[in-house]
Amino acid sequence: MFSVLPKKIVSPVLYSFPIKYVSSTSINCNTAIGIPFAKAKEGSFVQDAPHLENSFEGDAFLKRNLERILPNNVYSDVKKELSAFGARVATDIYKLGRECELSPPYMKLQDAWANPHNRVVTCESWKELKRVSAREGMVALAYERNPKHQGFSRFIQMSKNYLFYPSSGLYSCPLAMTDGAAKTLEVSGFKDHGGAYKNLTSRDPERFWTSGQWMTEKRGGSDVAGGTETLAVQDPNFRNMYKLYGYKFFSSATDADVALTLARVVDPATGKTTAGTRGLSLFLVHVDQPSNLHLIRLKEKLGTKQLPTGELLLDGMNAELLSEPGRGVASISHMLNITRLHNASASVSAMRRIISLARDYSNRRIAFGKTIRNHPLHVRTLADMELECRAGFVLFAEAARLLSLEESGTASNDQQQLLRLLLPLLKLYTGKQCIKVVSEGVESFGGQGYMEDTGIPVILRDAQVTPIWEGTTNILSLDVLRAVAKTEGQVLVAYYQRIQGVLDSSVNPSLSECCSLLEQYRSQLISFAQNNSDQLEYVARDFSFGLARTLAGALLLEHASWSGAVESDVAAAERWLRQRDLVAQSLAVEQICNPSVTSIQKLDEALVFDGYDAKNLLSPLF
Numbered sequence: 001m002f003s004v005l006p007k008k009i010v011s012p013v014l015y016s017f018p019i020k021y022v023s024s025t026s027i028n029c030n031t032a033i034g035i036p037f038a039k040a041k042e043g044s045f046v047q048d049a050p051h052l053e054n055s056f057e058g059d060a061f062l063k064r065n066l067e068r069i070l071p072n073n074v075y076s077d078v079k080k081e082l083s084a085f086g087a088r089v090a091t092d093i094y095k096l097g098r099e100c101e102l103s104p105p106y107m108k109l110q111d112a113w114a115n116p117h118n119r120v121v122t123c124e125s126w127k128e129l130k131r132v133s134a135r136e137g138m139v140a141l142a143y144e145r146n147p148k149h150q151g152f153s154r155f156i157q158m159s160k161n162y163l164f165y166p167s168s169g170l171y172s173c174p175l176a177m178t179d180g181a182a183k184t185l186e187v188s189g190f191k192d193h194g195g196a197y198k199n200l201t202s203r204d205p206e207r208f209w210t211s212g213q214w215m216t217e218k219r220g221g222s223d224v225a226g227g228t229e230t231l232a233v234q235d236p237n238f239r240n241m242y243k244l245y246g247y248k249f250f251s252s253a254t255d256a257d258v259a260l261t262l263a264r265v266v267d268p269a270t271g272k273t274t275a276g277t278r279g280l281s282l283f284l285v286h287v288d289q290p291s292n293l294h295l296i297r298l299k300e301k302l303g304t305k306q307l308p309t310g311e312l313l314l315d316g317m318n319a320e321l322l323s324e325p326g327r328g329v330a331s332i333s334h335m336l337n338i339t340r341l342h343n344a345s346a347s348v349s350a351m352r353r354i355i356s357l358a359r360d361y362s363n364r365r366i367a368f369g370k371t372i373r374n375h376p377l378h379v380r381t382l383a384d385m386e387l388e389c390r391a392g393f394v395l396f397a398e399a400a401r402l403l404s405l406e407e408s409g410t411a412s413n414d415q416q417q418l419l420r421l422l423l424p425l426l427k428l429y430t431g432k433q434c435i436k437v438v439s440e441g442v443e444s445f446g447g448q449g450y451m452e453d454t455g456i457p458v459i460l461r462d463a464q465v466t467p468i469w470e471g472t473t474n475i476l477s478l479d480v481l482r483a484v485a486k487t488e489g490q491v492l493v494a495y496y497q498r499i500q501g502v503l504d505s506s507v508n509p510s511l512s513e514c515c516s517l518l519e520q521y522r523s524q525l526i527s528f529a530q531n532n533s534d535q536l537e538y539v540a541r542d543f544s545f546g547l548a549r550t551l552a553g554a555l556l557l558e559h560a561s562w563s564g565a566v567e568s569d570v571a572a573a574e575r576w577l578r579q580r581d582l583v584a585q586s587l588a589v590e591q592i593c594n595p596s597v598t599s600i601q602k603l604d605e606a607l608v609f610d611g612y613d614a615k616n617l618l619s620p621l622f
Helices: 058-070 074-087 091-101 124-135 140-144 153-168 172-187 196-200 328-361 376-408 413-443 445-448 457-463 473-486 490-505 509-531 541-562 568-580 588-591 595-608
Strands: 106-110 117-121 210-215 231-234 243-254 256-264 280-286 293-298 308-322
Touching: 058 074, 058 243, 058 376, 058 413, 058 541, 058 568, 074 091, 074 153, 074 328, 091 124, 091 153, 091 376, 124 588, 140 153, 140 172, 140 457, 153 172, 153 328, 153 376, 172 196, 172 210, 172 243, 172 256, 172 280, 210 328, 243 256, 243 280, 256 308, 280 328, 308 376, 328 376, 328 413, 376 413, 376 541, 376 595, 413 445, 413 457, 413 473, 413 490, 413 541, 473 541, 490 509, 490 541, 509 541, 509 568, 541 568
Parallel strands: 210 256, 231 256
Antiparallel strands: 106 117, 210 243, 231 243, 243 308, 256 280, 280 308, 293 308
């Protein structure tokens, strides 16, 4: 007979509890002295709740990255502002955001006397968050381009939004769309046209506007070319003015002041429209048109309940043409760059928030005789979460840095090419990893993580939108391939050179193995793209994840090689590059060369649709 227990575990831990038997006749049931659970008493134990920390001061990795990337005098100046804001995020702003979750928006179509209202009603905290956003310059910071920021205004603005998101009550979503609209107006030459741009970028709460984004229609999804049916009829009295007729199925921030939307211009001579992408044009609409804009309903969503998302009927709504006719999709590319960056900010900051709460809770929760901080397996789990968060953050910071350079006119061609590749990579990777990390974080609180009144489940419910909004993982993986194809591979050249720059500048001997591994991963990805172009679409997701993980490894290594790096920075780079498979097996040469791979798509079909038969379908989901 032999033990199946590991050698270091000599025996299972057994607990024995002394039992004191008390005669029922010896207890005075009226007073129950010394019995902790008698009558209305609930026992003496109360679990300490996790506490929010100053989100800037508590995020050491953020602070060191800002110190490394920003010029010394810029960092010295901006850290005071971010520290003060980080304190607000954990106090008054958090309270406002929590109230938005507890008091979600609703529709009011008419009053008791049948007077039409046709509006969305939001709580006072939602309105106050709009005023806070204006005063704090959550959009304005990027467009003021203050000389004292030395070209890093966008980077600083995105860092501030990163702090804001987890406590914002989802007001970060209309801010993302407002930022995207401001960018679109700026690059389209409408900066000095009318008051829209000035209001979208104002710090004055009385002037500040937010923008919605009305792209998706009933056919839905990212295929706007195939799904957009809204018609635009030109106003005969004004060259750039049109009347819109259509149904918008997903309209975020329906309480916004203005919105960007796509529609098909009707040819006045023939009464026909142009199909496909070439038929779409971009318009700006002012939302306050009650006779021509009808609220159909607000969406019932898994999360983001604080945000009014609705279905809208446009019935002759006045709109101004922003793009050249038929150039609507091309015009929204600037908006997508901004909103995808905001989406990544939401993803990474959600990871940071759950980790912040979990590590504080680990000092408060006692299990099996000691705080859970002193259970190595628990801390290892939190360390894995932290590693994913850091990888996501360095990708986010790199994109914000490159966009700052582009907007200040100092970006090289390679940097612009890298940004084109990085934005879809960043959004798809951080959105996906966010769900994994936040779900693990919820679990770290045990049953309390599942209780709505703790304020923890909302982090997971809201995070679930990040892999979906602004393009699902597969859509963005295909966008990565489009970037490669349209630039004839120049984005991959820029990617190669960025990593080479990290390898050339890494002089720490202890990181030499990491450099070798990084070079190996990079070579594998580039070689696969060069030699297997016919396979790229099928493995687009694996290819994109490999690009994201490998670049994250390079950026973690760059940070670890910095003179101000600390022990945890070096550990993060080493663990990421040594302990993770950054490139999927599907991209291995031997996998592609295997003859059976040519029929793998048929095997996918067989696996997925095994047993599926239309005659077995009984009722639609409701």
